[in-house]
Amino acid sequence: MQQAQTIPHDALVVGVDVGGTKIAAGVVDTQGNVHGRIKITTDTSTPERTLSSIAQGVRSAVQATGVTMEQVHAVGLGIPGMVDPAQGICQISVNLGWQNVEVRSWLERELQLPCAIENDVSAAALGESIYGVSKGLDNMVYLSLGTGIATRAIINGKLYRGAHGMAGEIGHASFNPTGPLCRCGGRGCLEALAAGPALALRAQDELRSGKSSLLRDLIGKQPLENLRSEDVFEAARKGDALATKILREAGQYLAYGIYLLSMSLDPQIVIIGGGLAVEGSPLIEAIHEGVTRWLENSPIFREMSGLNLLRLSSLQHDAGITGAAALITSAH
Amino acid sequence: MQQAQTIPHDALVVGVDVGGTKIAAGVVDTQGNVHGRIKITTDTSTPERTLSSIAQGVRSAVQATGVTMEQVHAVGLGIPGMVDPAQGICQISVNLGWQNVEVRSWLERELQLPCAIENDVSAAALGESIYGVSKGLDNMVYLSLGTGIATRAIINGKLYRGAHGMAGEIGHASFNPTGPLCRCGGRGCLEALAAGPALALRAQDELRSGKSSLLRDLIGKQPLENLRSEDVFEAARKGDALATKILREAGQYLAYGIYLLSMSLDPQIVIIGGGLAVEGSPLIEAIHEGVTRWLENSPIFREMSGLNLLRLSSLQHDAGITGAAALITSAH
Known part of the structure; x- marks a missing residue:
């Protein structure tokens, strides 16, 4: 683990959350306030172009904040993939199409x-x-x-990486060996059962097999492939039986994952974040129902976790930006 | 976490592994060598009698080593249950029938x-x-x-306890919601599917339902309830189909547990210890087979863990005794 550098109290750090479709960045002060939030499209055509997108995102956030690059102390980045922070290398990122990309040295030279x-x-x-x-x-x-599913844990006050930085890749644990193929090559992985694209695919399959649903009205004359997880949420909110069933089943799988992680790690709380962590959404309700059922059925889980295990992220999209900045400003 | 006290290089510590049926103890030097190993029956009739058994075990180990109580620096104990090391209290132990027993103060007074x-x-x-x-x-x-199933992890070089000292109670995670009732009150827990008593119960049920098996010859005229997991192992070693099937199924469940734990914790290795961790046993073979199948099916598990994830305990029964002594001699 890298130690926090000694940095001035009023230092500014750019935090970057690199995604497969969008790059979000912001200038973060040492109190964790985010200034000049920007979001740009990720160019994933080549690794060099992706790195250029990132550099562009950093400059845009600095400009939007009304400061200069000279006033910025450092840059922290969260990258969707297997990362070696000590070497500054991303070993593999499916979303970015990267293999052994020397992220740190490239960006340090550029910025x-x-x-x-x-x-x-x-x-x-x-x-x-x-x-x-x-x-x-x-x-x-x-x-x-x-779009994906993964967990990471804070253990004894520190970020836990595991032996290969992969601790928490529960999204690629199979919960149903005869389930749908996952983009990782496995079958029935939690991500292939319950992440955003999985919900959309599941709904498309059900419509193709002739099921009636409000979802048909929502997509109208568009091809079925255009149906997105957002449509499934909207239909469920309007009481559609098929959409509700799809989200409930996904919620059950997620609840089982949370239960297993809790039995393994005995955390004080489990925080749900990411794009689908929306207060009052039918998926979050289904997760709550599922976890409640496990609490009822498992005396030891109940004793450990009590009834207040689950929380929704309070930072939402800023978790990634402030956390990336904290790579610089905190001992983690 | 307790810090290691400064203790002399030649200090002797008694390590005690308290079980529901037997108490194992030994005098451990600072190099981890075990002297004067003893094993006595646990009196679980009352908490006070159990504590007396433990004190008796400590004195017997000291005597067997040929030293005096005055030469012993301290005593470390491993207790089957939920323990608060800071308060010296065992909150609950199903095996010992304990609830909120003040173990440390009682033993410190006695010894x-x-x-x-x-x-x-x-x-x-x-x-x-x-x-x-x-x-x-x-x-x-x-x-x-x-007799039970549980895991504990060393994370970033330290014993990981979790928020309530329960991290790793995967033995009481349900892997089959319609499975057999577990002594914890849950259903289909890993322990109820794959621990020693579960293997024996499963074999008894199969024989009761009329299945033919070598197991019938092994128990002869004894009542079916006398059949133990040791009999299942012996029958499987002799090629019995029913016993082999029971151990293979248990091994599959255990392999799934190891796979899930590995995806959650990304450990360097998983060590199998305890009474059923016997080199070359059909259960261990079945676990290996099961884990190998998950490695084949999950590219991410393979990338993380490689092929040398599983190890058998090298210390066997001494793990508990030396580890209990290390509560005194190491910063953990």
Whole structure:
């Protein structure tokens, strides 16, 4: 683990949350306030172009804040993939199409600023643990629920990486060996059962097999492939039986994952973040129902976790940006 | 976490592994050598009698080593249950029938020696990490497989307890919601599917339903209830189909547990210890087969864990005794 550098109290750091479709960045002060938030499209045509997108995102955030690059102390980045923070290398990123990309040295040369990199979910977990709902707690699990699914844990007050920086890749654990193929090559992985694209695919399949649903009205004359997880949420909110069933089943799988992680890690809380962590959404309701059922059925889970295990992220999209900045400003 | 006290290089500590049926104890030197190993029956009729059994075990080990109580520096104990090491209290132990027993103060008064307590599997994990196959590794999972099933992890070089000392109670995670009732009150827990007593119960049920098997010859005219897991192992070694099937199924469940723990914790190795961790046994073979199948099916698990994830305990029964002693002699 890298130690926090000694940095001035009023230092500004750019935090970057690199995604497969969008790059979000902001200038973060040492209190975790985010200034000049920007979002740009990720160019994933070549690794060099992706790195250029990132550099562009950093410059745009600095400009939007009304400061100069000279006033910025350093840059922290969360990257969707397997990352070696000590070497500054991303070993593999399916979303970015990267293999062994020397992220840190490239960006440090380009931006003339010190850079630090981490896995994106690790960065978001760090953000939540320093500035969010788990502030001050020593043991928590952060579940990122969106296009992908992964967890990262804060253990004994520190980000837990595991032997290969992969601790928490529960999104690629199979919960149904005869389930749908996952983009990782496995079958029935939690991500292939319950992440955003899985919900959309599941709904498309059900419509193709002739099921009636409000979803047909929502997509109208568009091809079925255009149906997105947002449509499934909207239909469920309007009481559609098929959409409700799809979200309930996904919620059950996610609840089982949370239950297993809790039995393994005995956290104080589990925070749900990411694009699908929306208060009052039918998926979040289904997760709550599922976890409640496990609490009822397992005396030991109940004794450990009590009834207040689950929390929604309070930082939402800023978890990734503030956590990336905290790679520079905190001992993690 | 308690810090290691400064103790002399030649100090002797008594390590005690308290079980529901037997208490094992030994005098341990600072190199982890065990002297004067003894094993006595646990009197669980009342908490006070159990504590007396433990004190008796300590005195017997000291006597067997040929030293005096005055030469002993302190006593460390591993207790099967939920333990608060800071308060010296066992909150609950199903095996011992304890609730909120003030273990440390009672034993310190009785033995006139400083005492430290921990959960028994935590102590064994600590023993393995200091003296066993995972010596020097920062991240490992220890799976105790015997009358009960539980895991404990060494994370970033330290014993990981979780928020309530329950991290690793995967033995009480349900892997089959319609499975057999577990003694914890849950249903289909890993322990109810794959621990020693579960294997025996499963075999008894199969024989009751009329299945033919070598097991019938092994128990002869005894009542079916006398059939033990040892009989299932013996029958499987002799090629019995029913016994082999029972162990293979249990091995599949255990392999799934190891796979899930590995995806959650990304350990360098997983050590299998406890009474059923016997080299070449059909259960261990089945676990290996099951884990190999998950490695084949999950590219991410393969990338993380490689092919040398599983190890058998090298310390066997001494893991608990040396780990209990290490509660005194190591910063853990």
